[in-house]
Amino acid sequence: MTSGGAGADRELTGGGSEANGAAEAAVARADLVVDGIVGIGGKGGLRPDAERLVRAVRGIVVAVDLPSGVDADTGEVRGSAVRADATITFGAYKPGLLIDPARTHAGALRLVDIGLDAHLPADPDVEALQHEDVAALLPRPSAESDKYRRGVVGVVAGSARYPGAAVLAVSGALRGGAGAVRYVGPAADNVISRFPETLVHSGPPAKAGRVQSWVVGPGLGDGAAARHSLEDVLASDVPVLVDADGLHLLPTGGDLRKREAATVLTPHAGEAAALLGVSREEVEAGRLAAVRALSERYGATVLLKGSTTLIAAEQQPVRVNPTGVGWLATAGSGDVLSGLIGSLLATGLPARDAASVGAYLHGLAARRTTAPHGAPIAAYDVSTALTDTWRDVLA
Numbered sequence: 001m002t003s004g005g006a007g008a009d010r011e012l013t014g015g016g017s018e019a020n021g022a023a024e025a026a027v028a029r030a031d032l033v034v035d036g037i038v039g040i041g042g043k044g045g046l047r048p049d050a051e052r053l054v055r056a057v058r059g060i061v062v063a064v065d066l067p068s069g070v071d072a073d074t075g076e077v078r079g080s081a082v083r084a085d086a087t088i089t090f091g092a093y094k095p096g097l098l099i100d101p102a103r104t105h106a107g108a109l110r111l112v113d114i115g116l117d118a119h120l121p122a123d124p125d126v127e128a129l130q131h132e133d134v135a136a137l138l139p140r141p142s143a144e145s146d147k148y149r150r151g152v153v154g155v156v157a158g159s160a161r162y163p164g165a166a167v168l169a170v171s172g173a174l175r176g177g178a179g180a181v182r183y184v185g186p187a188a189d190n191v192i193s194r195f196p197e198t199l200v201h202s203g204p205p206a207k208a209g210r211v212q213s214w215v216v217g218p219g220l221g222d223g224a225a226a227r228h229s230l231e232d233v234l235a236s237d238v239p240v241l242v243d244a245d246g247l248h249l250l251p252t253g254g255d256l257r258k259r260e261a262a263t264v265l266t267p268h269a270g271e272a273a274a275l276l277g278v279s280r281e282e283v284e285a286g287r288l289a290a291v292r293a294l295s296e297r298y299g300a301t302v303l304l305k306g307s308t309t310l311i312a313a314e315q316q317p318v319r320v321n322p323t324g325v326g327w328l329a330t331a332g333s334g335d336v337l338s339g340l341i342g343s344l345l346a347t348g349l350p351a352r353d354a355a356s357v358g359a360y361l362h363g364l365a366a367r368r369t370t371a372p373h374g375a376p377i378a379a380y381d382v383s384t385a386l387t388d389t390w391r392d393v394l395a
């Protein structure tokens with residue numbers, strides 16, 4: 001095997017089209033190319049000479065610290081960038097190795113300790129929970145528990161058009177640790193026929209009985225009834241998770257800040273774009289900036305869904321969920337997630353932890369279901385895998 005990284009770079013900076021041509025030919029012959037063109041300070045994508053050289057690569061690419069051309073601090077890719085088969089990184093994972101679109105440029109990741117600890121910032125910008133962190137956060141019933149003390153989650157979801165969203169949100173809520181699930185809305189018959197353990201109510205949420213958290217929005221529609229339900233729930237003094245149609249009906253940021261209990265927003269990129277008044281593409285290109293902006297604007301914990309799920313809460317490091325998998329991109333899986341997080345909120349987990357733990361279990365449940373080689377899954381399959389996933393995390 002030969003390696004073309006450093007030598008090629010020297011020829012590149014040497015200038016001249018002849019030298020560049022020779023460098024391209026050398027790179028094209030290499031079985032293994034070590035990419036060390038730019039490091040963590042690189043901004044704005046590869047410059048044209050470097051881009052031409054990278055385009056000539058035919059062999060396996062191993063990036064040093066991070067693939068050249070990606071933004072180390074944000075995960076943005078504002079131009080062309082190296083696509084590595086593997087990246088060997090030093091000291092700490094950089095946000096750009098964890099957050100898409102940059103993450104997909106890194107290939108397999110390996111962190112190597114080279115004694116940089118003393119030089120690393122004490123407070124990271126971004127963090128990712130691991131199995132043991134999640135295990136420590138999972139709620140457990142105590143000897144004195146009863147179904148109410150374990151927490152009750154209220155689910156306001158579904159409509160004549162989308163009764164399935166109610167069923168899926170309840171399926172997640174039933175497996176998130178709460179002692180009971182109250183469903184409020186027009187899809188009670190659908191919910192009860194699938195989950196007879198659910199407590200149902202057909203009046204307004206405020207009259208449904210006590211809950212320790214609310215989930216509002218999946219499949220709710222956008223009519224007056226939906227708006228009233230959202231207002232009702234946001235006027236409560238318990239944590240509220242707003243998803244899907246609830247996000248379209250959301251009041252301005254200032255109004256949410258008046259709530260004393262936590263508010264959690266769980267938009268996908270399209271919903272986040274509408275809330276921020278930007279394009280979906282802009283959100284997907286700059287996920288970290290988008291999730292931070294939403295959290296600041298609304299004074300809420302925000303979980304931005306998609307290829308990299310991010311969780312932002314004001315003044316705290318953004319959490320990156322490490323368990324997601326593309327097979328989760330299936331209709332209704334977000335409804336399962338909102339029910340699951342709402343249930344964790346009802347058990348008393350703080351909003352940021354409930355959102356991070358929910359996303360972690362949700363991704364892991366999907367992985368478990370698609371294992372070992374990957375296969376299509378339905379949203380309901382994710383909810384049924386949650387109990388075994390919980391067990392796996394505690395094992």
Ligand SMILES: NC(=O)C1=CN([C@@H]2O[C@H](COP(=O)(O)OP(=O)(O)OC[C@H]3O[C@@H](n4cnc5c(N)ncnc54)[C@H](O)[C@@H]3O)[C@@H](O)[C@H]2O)[C@@H](O)CC1
Binds near residue numbers: 271334335
């Ligand atoms: N089983 C159910 O009842 C489900 C109900 N759901 C509910 O459905 C409602 C709408 O949710 P969405 O997240 O889809 O709404 P969005 O309004 O975010 O997404 C719809 C967008 O997708 C575009 N689109 C639709 N079909 C497309 C296609 N084939 N190719 C490309 N673009 C396409 C539309 O033009 C629109 O811009 C929500 O209330 C949601 O909760 C979903 O959660 C899915 C499952």
Ligand SMILES: Nc1ncnc2c1ncn2[C@@H]1O[C@H](COP(=O)(O)OP(=O)(O)O)[C@@H](O)[C@H]1O
Binds near residue numbers: 335336
């Ligand atoms: N490419 C992807 N990789 C990993 N997870 C994804 C990807 N696309 C979507 N997801 C996940 O799938 C779920 C989809 O939720 P959502 O967009 O609300 O769909 P729905 O409204 O149909 O339930 C979210 O948890 C999201 O993070």
